[in-house]
Amino acid sequence: MSSGSSAVGESVKMVETTPVMIEDVPAIRLEGVAKQFGQVEALRACDLSVPKGCFLSLLGPSGCGKTTMLRLIAGFESQDRGTIRVHGETVDGLPPNKRNVNTVFQGYALFPHRTVAQNIAFPLEIKKVGKAERRERVGEMLALVHLEGLEERKASQLSGGQAQRVALARALVGRPEVLLLDEPLAALDLKLRKAMQLELRRIQQELGTTFIFVTHDQSEALTMSDQIVLMNGGEIVQQGAPADLYDRPQTVFASQFIGEANLLEGRVAGRQGSDLLVRVGPLEIAGPDSEGFSVGDEAVLSVRPEKILAGHNGSLDGLPNRLTGVVREQIFLGHLIRFIVEVAPGTNLVVEQSAAHGEAWAVGATIELGWAQDAVTVLSGIR
Amino acid sequence: MSATAAPVPAPAPSAEPRRRGRGHRRARERLVLLAQLGPITAFFAAFLLAPLAIFFVYSLWKLEGFHIVQDWSLSAYKEVITDPITRKLIWNTVKIGLGVSIATVLIAYTFAHVIRFHLRRWQAPLLFLVLMAMFSGYLVRIYAWTTIxxxxxxxxxxxxxLGVIDHPMTFLLYSRAAAIIVLTNFLVPLAILPIYAALxxxxxxxxxxxxDLGCGSRKALRKVIIPLAWPGIFAAWALTFIIATGDYITPQLVGGTSGTMIGQIVALEFNQSFNWPQGAALSFLSLAVILAIIGLVRLAGKLVVVR
Structure with a gap:
C-alpha cells in the first residue's frame, strides 16, 4: 500500500502545477488496481489519475505492467483488485464494447477484408449511424489523418504508416472519451516515427481527447507528453511533466531510464547551508537536499552529462561544484561530442558538449569540470 | 564462306552468345516449370479431363435397342430434362446435399471455434481425434449407423x-433423415480441417x-470472425456439398425411398441399363446444377458475409 499512497501524493502535486483541473473529474482514475497472471504480479496496487484532455505516456521497460494497465482500462482483462473509473463512472466488469474508450493496437489490427473507408466506418456501422452521417464522419477522419483518396484501398494493401493512420482514424471516429495507444509507432522506421509523433500530438490537441500512450521509448514520451507515468516492476515510479521527470527524478531508476545520467554512489558526509555534502570516494560534492537525508545515509548523485561544463585555467570559477579530471575518451556523435573524464581513480564522468560551440578536448588533457548547484540530484541509495 | 565474311567487321560478337545464354536460361526455367507442373497436369488430364471428355461425347450419342449409335444429338439431354422423375431426383439430391453440407459446416465450425478460442490447450489432442475418425472405414461406419x-x-x-415409445420408430433408418445423418457424420472431420485452418x-x-469498437461477442463473430474465416468455411461447405451430392452408397444402404439420390440412378444407367448416353447426360446435368449452386453460394458469400 505504500506505493499507492506515494502515487496519490504525486497526483496532488500534479494538480498544483495545473490549477485549472482541480474541480474537474479525471478522465481516468485507477484506485489500487492490481493484476496477477499466474505467479507473475503484473500490476501492484496502482493509483493513477489522468486529467481530461491530457496526453499521458505510460513509460517503462518491457514487462513493467504498462500494457496490462492499458488492457485493464480498455476492458480486455479484468483487475483482481481495485477500481477503474472513466470520467468518474466505474467501468469494473463492463466489456470493452460498453466502455467509451477506444484502442489503437500495436499491430494496428485493421480488418483485412475491408477497405480503408469500411475500416474507419466500422464503429459507426455497429452503432447504426445513418449512411449520410457515416460518410461525413469518415471523410472528416480521413482529412484529420491525411488519407484522402485512399478510401477504396484494401486494408491489406497499406504501408505501415498508412495502416497506422487508418487505425487511429478508426479508433477516433466514434469520439471516445479516452484513446488508448499501445506502442502504435513501434513498427515504423525512425523517420516516419518522428513524423507520426508530431502528427499524433497535433491530432490530440486538435480534438482535445485524452490520450494514454504506452511506450518504452523515453525520447518518444518526452517529445509527445503532457504527463509521463514512469513504471517499473508493476508499480508506478513517478508521475509528472516531462521536464519534471528529467530534472527531478526521485529514484535512481527514474534518472537512468529517462535520459542519460552520471550516477555517483556515496554517503552523506555533512551539510553546507541547506545543501548536502556527499562523499564519493575522495571527492566531496554538494547537492540540494530533497528527501530529508541524515549524515551517514547512503546516497546517489545524479548529474546529466549535458549539464556538466568543461573548461580550464579557472574559467569555471563561478560554479559551486568544481572537479579536475583527465580526458580518457572522446566520442563524436555529430551534434555532440561525448567525453569520458576520470575525476578520481575509477570514477568516470560522461560529459557532453555541443560539437559546434564546445572545445574538442584531446584525450589525455587535464580539464576542469563544474556544474550549477541545481544540476545535481541527490537520490536515496535504494534502487 | 569464311573468306567472304572476313573483311566485314564482326557485328558485336559478344551480343550473340549473350542472347543465346539468356534464351538458354529461359529454356531451362521452362524445363524446371514443366518438371514441377507436368506430372500433376498429366495426372488430371489422364484421369479427370479425359474421362470427362469421353463421357461428354457419350452424352451426345444415343442408345438404340441395346447399341450405342454414334449419332450426334441432344436427345439424351432432352430425355433426362423432360423426365419428371429425374428432376425430382436431382431436387431430392440437392436437398440432401444442402442438408448434409449445412449441418456439417455448422457442427464443424462449432467444433473448430471451440478448440481455437476456448480449449486452446486441448487443440492438438482433439484434432488428433478428428483425424482418427477419418481413418475408420466408410462402409464400416454406415453399417455402424444401421445398428444405431x-x-x-x-x-x-x-x-x-424407458417406456417412451411402444413401437420402434421405423422412420429413423431408410429415410432421407438417415442419409443426412450418416453423410454428416462421415463429412464432419473433413470439414473441420479447412475451417480450423482459417480460424x-x-x-x-x-x-x-x-x-473495442463496439461489438458484443455475437456481433464480433458476425462482423469479423466469420468474414475472416469465410474462405475456409466456404471451402468446407463446397467440399462436403460435392461429396454428399455425388454419393451413391450411403443412400442405397440407409436412404430408403425418400433418400434416393441421383448418383444411384447414374450408377444404374451405367451398370444395369447400359444406357451410357443417358447416364452421361444425367451426370453432366447434375454437375451443372451443383456447380450453379456452388457459384450462387460463392456470390452470396461475397455479398452478404464478407462485407
Whole structure:
C-alpha cells in the first residue's frame, strides 16, 4: 500500500502545477488496481489519475505492467483488485464494447477484408449511424489523418504508416472519451516515427481527447507528453511533466531510464547551508537536499552529462561544484561530442558538449569540470 | 564462306552468345516449370479431363435397342430434362446435399471455434481425434449407423425400455433423415480441417479491435470472425456439398425411398441399363446444377458475409 499512497501524493502535486483541473473529474482514475497472471504480479496496487484532455505516456521497460494497465482500462482483462473509473463512472466488469474508450493496437489490427473507408466506418456501422452521417464522419477522419483518396484501398494493401493512420482514424471516429495507444509507432522506421509523433500530438490537441500512450521509448514520451507515468516492476515510479521527470527524478531508476545520467554512489558526509555534502570516494560534492537525508545515509548523485561544463585555467570559477579530471575518451556523435573524464581513480564522468560551440578536448588533457548547484540530484541509495 | 565474311567487321560478337545464354536460361526455367507442373497436369488430364471428355461425347450419342449409335444429338439431354422423375431426383439430391453440407459446416465450425478460442490447450489432442475418425472405414461406419438407427438399434431399444415409445420408430433408418445423418457424420472431420485452418488465421487482435469498437461477442463473430474465416468455411461447405451430392452408397444402404439420390440412378444407367448416353447426360446435368449452386453460394458469400 505504500506505493499507492506515494502515487496519490504525486497526483496532488500534479494538480498544483495545473490549477485549472482541480474541480474537474479525471478522465481516468485507477484506485489500487492490481493484476496477477499466474505467479507473475503484473500490476501492484496502482493509483493513477489522468486529467481530461491530457496526453499521458505510460513509460517503462518491457514487462513493467504498462500494457496490462492499458488492457485493464480498455476492458480486455479484468483487475483482481481495485477500481477503474472513466470520467468518474466505474467501468469494473463492463466489456470493452460498453466502455467509451477506444484502442489503437500495436499491430494496428485493421480488418483485412475491408477497405480503408469500411475500416474507419466500422464503429459507426455497429452503432447504426445513418449512411449520410457515416460518410461525413469518415471523410472528416480521413482529412484529420491525411488519407484522402485512399478510401477504396484494401486494408491489406497499406504501408505501415498508412495502416497506422487508418487505425487511429478508426479508433477516433466514434469520439471516445479516452484513446488508448499501445506502442502504435513501434513498427515504423525512425523517420516516419518522428513524423507520426508530431502528427499524433497535433491530432490530440486538435480534438482535445485524452490520450494514454504506452511506450518504452523515453525520447518518444518526452517529445509527445503532457504527463509521463514512469513504471517499473508493476508499480508506478513517478508521475509528472516531462521536464519534471528529467530534472527531478526521485529514484535512481527514474534518472537512468529517462535520459542519460552520471550516477555517483556515496554517503552523506555533512551539510553546507541547506545543501548536502556527499562523499564519493575522495571527492566531496554538494547537492540540494530533497528527501530529508541524515549524515551517514547512503546516497546517489545524479548529474546529466549535458549539464556538466568543461573548461580550464579557472574559467569555471563561478560554479559551486568544481572537479579536475583527465580526458580518457572522446566520442563524436555529430551534434555532440561525448567525453569520458576520470575525476578520481575509477570514477568516470560522461560529459557532453555541443560539437559546434564546445572545445574538442584531446584525450589525455587535464580539464576542469563544474556544474550549477541545481544540476545535481541527490537520490536515496535504494534502487 | 569464311573468306567472304572476313573483311566485314564482326557485328558485336559478344551480343550473340549473350542472347543465346539468356534464351538458354529461359529454356531451362521452362524445363524446371514443366518438371514441377507436368506430372500433376498429366495426372488430371489422364484421369479427370479425359474421362470427362469421353463421357461428354457419350452424352451426345444415343442408345438404340441395346447399341450405342454414334449419332450426334441432344436427345439424351432432352430425355433426362423432360423426365419428371429425374428432376425430382436431382431436387431430392440437392436437398440432401444442402442438408448434409449445412449441418456439417455448422457442427464443424462449432467444433473448430471451440478448440481455437476456448480449449486452446486441448487443440492438438482433439484434432488428433478428428483425424482418427477419418481413418475408420466408410462402409464400416454406415453399417455402424444401421445398428444405431435400426428397428432393433440402440435408439429404439433404449427408448422402448424407458417406456417412451411402444413401437420402434421405423422412420429413423431408410429415410432421407438417415442419409443426412450418416453423410454428416462421415463429412464432419473433413470439414473441420479447412475451417480450423482459417480460424487459425483470425488474429486475437482483430477480435479485440472489434470488441473495442463496439461489438458484443455475437456481433464480433458476425462482423469479423466469420468474414475472416469465410474462405475456409466456404471451402468446407463446397467440399462436403460435392461429396454428399455425388454419393451413391450411403443412400442405397440407409436412404430408403425418400433418400434416393441421383448418383444411384447414374450408377444404374451405367451398370444395369447400359444406357451410357443417358447416364452421361444425367451426370453432366447434375454437375451443372451443383456447380450453379456452388457459384450462387460463392456470390452470396461475397455479398452478404464478407462485407
Amino acid at each position: 438407427l435400426g428397428n432393433n438399434g440402440i435408439i429404439n431399444k433404449t427408448l422402448e425400455q 487459425q488465421n483470425v488474429g486475437d487482435r482483430e477480435i479485440e479491435a472489434a470488441r
